[in-house]
Amino acid sequence: xxxxxxxxxxxxxxxxxxRLGSWLLVIVGAMIATEVPLLFLGWVALLAxxxxxxxxxxxxxxxxIVLLPLAVVLxxxxxxxxxxxxxxxxxxxxxxxxxxALRTTLRLGIIAAVSQLMFLTIQPETIWxxxxxxxxxxxxxxxxxxxxxxxxxxxxxxxxxxxxxxxxGAIRPNRFSTRVFAVPILLANIWNRLxxxxxxxxxxxxxxxxxxxxxERIQESVQWSVCHSFVAILIALAWLFVCALSKFYG
Amino acid sequence: MxxxxxxAIAERNRLYDLAIIPAGVALNLAAALTVTAAKxxxxxxxxxxxxxxxxxxxxxxxxMWAAMFVGVFSFVIIAIFQNPTxxxxxxxxxxxxxxxxxxxxxxxxxxxxxxxxxIGWWAxxxxxxxxxxxxxxxxxxxxxxxxxxxxxxxGPGAVVALxxxxxxxxxxxxxxxxxxxxxxxxxxxxIAAVLLYLSSPWKTRAAVK
Numbered sequence: 001x002x003x004x005x006x007x008x009x010x011x012x013x014x015x016x017x018x019r020l021g022s023w024l025l026v027i028v029g030a031m032i033a034t035e036v037p038l039l040f041l042g043w044v045a046l047l048a049x050x051x052x053x054x055x056x057x058x059x060x061x062x063x064x065i066v067l068l069p070l071a072v073v074l075x076x077x078x079x080x081x082x083x084x085x086x087x088x089x090x091x092x093x094x095x096x097x098x099x100x101a102l103r104t105t106l107r108l109g110i111i112a113a114v115s116q117l118m119f120l121t122i123q124p125e126t127i128w129x130x131x132x133x134x135x136x137x138x139x140x141x142x143x144x145x146x147x148x149x150x151x152x153x154x155x156x157x158x159x160x161x162x163x164x165x166x167x168x169g170a171i172r173p174n175r176f177s178t179r180v181f182a183v184p185i186l187l188a189n190i191w192n193r194l195x196x197x198x199x200x201x202x203x204x205x206x207x208x209x210x211x212x213x214x215x216e217r218i219q220e221s222v223q224w225s226v227c228h229s230f231v232a233i234l235i236a237l238a239w240l241f242v243c244a245l246s247k248f249y250g
Numbered sequence: 251m252x253x254x255x256x257x258a259i260a261e262r263n264r265l266y267d268l269a270i271i272p273a274g275v276a277l278n279l280a281a282a283l284t285v286t287a288a289k290x291x292x293x294x295x296x297x298x299x300x301x302x303x304x305x306x307x308x309x310x311x312x313x314m315w316a317a318m319f320v321g322v323f324s325f326v327i328i329a330i331f332q333n334p335t336x337x338x339x340x341x342x343x344x345x346x347x348x349x350x351x352x353x354x355x356x357x358x359x360x361x362x363x364x365x366x367x368x369i370g371w372w373a374x375x376x377x378x379x380x381x382x383x384x385x386x387x388x389x390x391x392x393x394x395x396x397x398x399x400x401x402x403x404x405g406p407g408a409v410v411a412l413x414x415x416x417x418x419x420x421x422x423x424x425x426x427x428x429x430x431x432x433x434x435x436x437x438x439x440x441i442a443a444v445l446l447y448l449s450s451p452w453k454t455r456a457a458v459k
Binding site: 058062065066069070073074076077078081082086087090100101104107108111112115116119120139140142143144146147149150151153154157158183184186187188190191192194195196197198199201202206207212 | 269301323331445
């Protein structure tokens with residue numbers, strides 16, 4: 001779909017405002033909730049939603065790289081070393097310390113899962129209109145789009161620079177010192193090449209093709225789904241309500 | 251004719267100023283990726299933010315807003331594709347942009363105008379970096395304590411764990427842990443950003459014009 005085509009496309013996605021609103025409501029709920037089983041149920045529900053949206057693998061990567069190591073350290077610290085939750089004397093309540101560690105882990109799991117569900121499920125072709133709908137226009141919108149576009153060239157520049165340094169023997173995987181000393185060379189190379197790429201883009205594309213002026217004139221060409229928006233907000237409100245109930249009457 | 255060419259130069263400069271913003275975002279991401287790949291226990295997540303503050307020639311406070319955008323947006327991208335919990339530290343990036351605009355940029359610009367880059371000047375840059383570290387440590391502490399119970403995925407998690415184990419309370423441990431790593435990390439980043447600025451092609455272009 002060309003964003004400048006002018007034709008309205010109906011997409012099965014909630015309105016960007018509903019997406020942001022429900023994201024916030026779920027996070028507020030997770031921060032209010034204190035019961036570990038409730039947080040666990042919320043996380044499992046989000047995992048199911050992520051699996052349905054085919055974003056489960058990314059969350060598994062997050063669990064393995066970030067959440068699991070964090071959970072282990074939290075449990076060791078609050079259950080093992082401190083033996084109590086914050087605000088209580090050391091060693092006075094190990095089980096409450098464990099409870100605190102699990103609650104923190106599950107909160108982080110929910111925050112991560114809902115963020116991935118809300119943002120990774122945006123279709124690439126709706127990023128542009130969604131950003132416009134949320135008030136990004138003109139220069140900021142151009143910069144956002146250019147930043148996404150630069151991602152590919154950044155990965156290429158990093159790979160090429162690392163490969164060059166390895167080929168010259170400047171980085172040896174087993175030596176910490178060579179890795180540390182390679183970082184400044186790497187960053188200088190990356191920065192200069194990224195700037196050169198960007199300046200070339202300005203001279204060859206932005207200036208002659210009047211890119212910024214064209215971005216300004218582009219009309220919104222997407223119609224979001226009211227039904228999806230309603231469901232997203234309703235589920236988030238229900239979660240918030242249950243969390244508030246468990247906090248005050250649990 | 252002369253006016254027309256001046257207008258064209260002004261427009262081109264404006265485009266260059268905009269063009270360095272995505273490069274700053276990419277540098278922040280590249281530095282974070284490099285540190286993770288090289289398994290170095292530092293953040294190095296604000297070099298792009300600092301570089302944009304130094305490099306931008308936009309008028310008024312625009313360089314500060316540009317750098318703020320760079321910092322926050324690079325955290326948004328990391329949050330979307332890698333670690334969603336990092337988004338809660340975006341305010342630290344915004345503060346880094348403000349601090350760098352009001353404190354680092356004038357020092358670098360003055361030295362550049364006078365062409366004086368002696369040891370005393372570099373000591374001043376390190377001191378500014380340490381100050382930046384203090385600001386970052388104090389601003390990130392409430393999030394680290396409230397959301398992460400002190401143990402953040404990267405950075406001073408191990409130090410905080412040791413302090414908690416030794417009986418310190420959560421907030422004290424988080425602040426002390428932050429203060430043990432952030433000043434080193436941020437002064438290294440400040441030095442790196444200044445070096446990148448002094449060697450950047452933008453300066454070459456400015457000299458040619």
